């Protein structure tokens with residue numbers, strides 16, 4: 515009866531709801547709790563009185579599409595054609611959904627790496643295609659050998675997420691070399707590169723799919739202004755893809771949303787003139803370091819975090835409970851909400867790991883850490 519029998523309510527909804535019910539500090543779902551840049555709020559308040567409240571063109575507000583092309587050029591030295599290679603979407607989620615629906619056919623296979631963010635599988639299943647889950651190595655690097663073994667003539671797409679949610683891992687030059695080798699053996703394989711945290715990396719520089727010549731003609735690149743500008747609730751992102759793929763993605767997009775809400779598109783197009791995305795990495799590195807310092811003497815064990823605004827920790831020294839039970843008790847007994855990592859695995863592999871979001875003001879991080887240190 516159900517088209518998606520195995521899909522349940524997203525863990526992010528479940529944990530945020532529970533956090534609200536128990537008045538817990540919510541470090542579960544990934545969203546910032548500090549005010550957005552005043553320059554952006556000023557732009558929005560002025561725009562409210564201007565003539566910006568009707569449909570934009572289906573593919574996006576043209577000045578924003580130009581700004582996205584400019585951002586890609588200044589960040590990665592890649593020249594793209596705004597009219598044919600850019601699509602503004604209602605968040606990365608909608609860009610991913612439209613891309614998969616448009617490009618993946620019944621019977622195709624899509625490689626999804628385990629653990630992975632939760633929004634890839636449903637659109638694959640709704641395309642009547644098969645998600646093929648391939649485990650990352652224990653250190654969360656891709657295992658290119660097993661990925662290659664999982665590829666066949668049926669493989670239509672491989673989804674990579676770099677920087678990676680939930681583990682904070684980023685891909686290296688060698689990873690791209692391995693990917694290139696696989697793509698040369700499977701000429702029909704496309705890559706969907708989810709780079710919503712592209713500007714949030716720390717010691718190491720982010721290597722974008724945009725910078726890889728071998729990917730340009732077969733990669734769908736996804737980003738989100740929600741992450742880059744601390745405005746997750748605006749639900750605005752974009753897709754960059756070569757024209758022959760974008761033509762298909764647009765066909766789905768026009769019947770999914772037609773166009774994305776106008777005022778946020780105009781606002782972001784103006785904000786992109788003044789904001790410097792290169793400051794984001796340092797900003798979140800400060801948050802990561804502060805949060806790590808606050809809980810380093812607790813019984814939680816910190817895992818490496820190279821990018822994103824998520825910190826994975828082990829609670830193996832604290833409890834034998836599975837991670838979902840542990841997270842629920844963390845809310846009810848200690849008033850802090852986190853995300854159990856097992857929910858990012860197709861087989862719900864419990865490794866006593868949970869994820870905290872550190873995109874919070876310092877007071878919130880301090881209050882949470884005080885509670886965590888007592889456990």
Ligand code: PMP
Nearest residue numbers: 605606607631679710738740751
């Ligand atoms: N991909 C990843 C890896 C994410 O973490 C998220 C969520 N924040 C999204 C996609 C969805 O982004 P958006 O809120 O712009 O739809």
Ligand code: GLN
Nearest residue numbers: 526527542543544545679
């Ligand atoms: N990407 C966010 C996270 O990982 C959640 C977004 C959502 O709730 N859909 O926490």
